[in-house]
Amino acid sequence: MTAAAVPRDGGAPLPDMFTLRGRAAFVTGAGRGLGEAIAQGLAEAGCSVALADVDPAVEAVAARLQSLGHRCTALRLDVRDEAAFEATFAAATGSFGCIDIMVNNAAATRSTSIWSISAGEWDEVLAVNLRGTFFGCRIAGRHLRERGGGRIINLSSIAGQQPSAASGAHYAASKAGILALTRSFAAELAPHGVTVNAIAPSAVNSPLLDALDDERRRALAAAIPLRRFGEGREVAAAVVYLASPAAGFTTGATLDLNGGRLMR
Ligand SMILES: NC(=O)c1ccc[n+]([C@@H]2O[C@H](COP(=O)([O-])OP(=O)(O)OC[C@H]3O[C@@H](n4cnc5c(N)ncnc54)[C@H](O)[C@@H]3O)[C@@H](O)[C@H]2O)c1
Numbered sequence: 001m002t003a004a005a006v007p008r009d010g011g012a013p014l015p016d017m018f019t020l021r022g023r024a025a026f027v028t029g030a031g032r033g034l035g036e037a038i039a040q041g042l043a044e045a046g047c048s049v050a051l052a053d054v055d056p057a058v059e060a061v062a063a064r065l066q067s068l069g070h071r072c073t074a075l076r077l078d079v080r081d082e083a084a085f086e087a088t089f090a091a092a093t094g095s096f097g098c099i100d101i102m103v104n105n106a107a108a109t110r111s112t113s114i115w116s117i118s119a120g121e122w123d124e125v126l127a128v129n130l131r132g133t134f135f136g137c138r139i140a141g142r143h144l145r146e147r148g149g150g151r152i153i154n155l156s157s158i159a160g161q162q163p164s165a166a167s168g169a170h171y172a173a174s175k176a177g178i179l180a181l182t183r184s185f186a187a188e189l190a191p192h193g194v195t196v197n198a199i200a201p202s203a204v205n206s207p208l209l210d211a212l213d214d215e216r217r218r219a220l221a222a223a224i225p226l227r228r229f230g231e232g233r234e235v236a237a238a239v240v241y242l243a244s245p246a247a248g249f250t251t252g253a254t255l256d257l258n259g260g261r262l263m264r
Pocket of ligand 1: 053055080107108158200203204209
């Protein structure tokens with residue numbers, strides 16, 4: 001390396017700070033949508049990726065990534081079940097030797113009005129989104145703490161930061177809870193070199209948004225200052241950044257990906 005290529009602080013050259021070559025990641029809810037985009041982004045950045053989902057569609061997603069030359073494996077998992085979560089995470093560490101990066105992305109999204117949410121639906125949304133993320137943080141947290149470092153990235157939402165008619169109160173409460181969980185785990189794990197951060201997107205193109213009619217999509221986009229929805233690749237890029245050495249001094253943070261919809 002020439003002297004000019006050595007940064008003044010003696011650290012790695014800047015481009016190397018964004019690579020995940022040789023790392024291994026575990027992504028929940030990777031069977032479609034943002035989870036699929038995140039798994040692909042991590043694989044493109046150099047990671048081996050365990051794709052976990054309750055939906056068997058995750059197998060076709062993993063097969064597609066393998067056909068592109070990426071090292072990945074599909075795992076069936078219901079994140080509400082702690083014992084199954086532990087066993088599935090152990091299977092992934094068995095396949096790859098270890099996990100360096102955990103992405104808690106799986107979610108149940110419901111937009112039911114406050115007046116119509118049943119107790120069962122409340123419990124279901126909180127169980128997938130908040131309990132599942134808690135299990136994911138704790139199971140990965142123990143593993144990363146023992147290894148002396150790693151990254152946990154949780155998918156929250158703008159719905160957890162401000163109210164919106166487009167998301168149910170149970171979904172919003174779960175996503176706000178994820179921000180609190182993120183900070184609790186960040187404080188607990190910081191002395192062990194493990195960072196824990198959240199990403200809070202507003203509307204991002206995905207099967208969920210595809211299901212809306214044109215008028216609703218137009219109204220949603222009009223409320224975003226950048227006048228468009230986000231893309232899965234942009235969420236994947238944010239995950240890769242938070243997982244990379246470049247974000248090593250960031251923990252307990254929420255990265256807003258909302259087209260300017262909430263500025264703070
Ligand atoms: N798409 C958006 O506009 C948007 C906006 C803000 C936040 N988010 C967040 O991003 C994440 C991904 O969103 P998406 O749009 O891709 O959602 P999606 O509904 O398209 O995908 C969610 C995935 O999670 C899986 N899943 C559901 N329950 C599960 C369970 N019990 N165990 C394991 N897997 C389970 C589903 O099978 C699915 O593959 C979610 O956390 C969501 O809250 C999305």
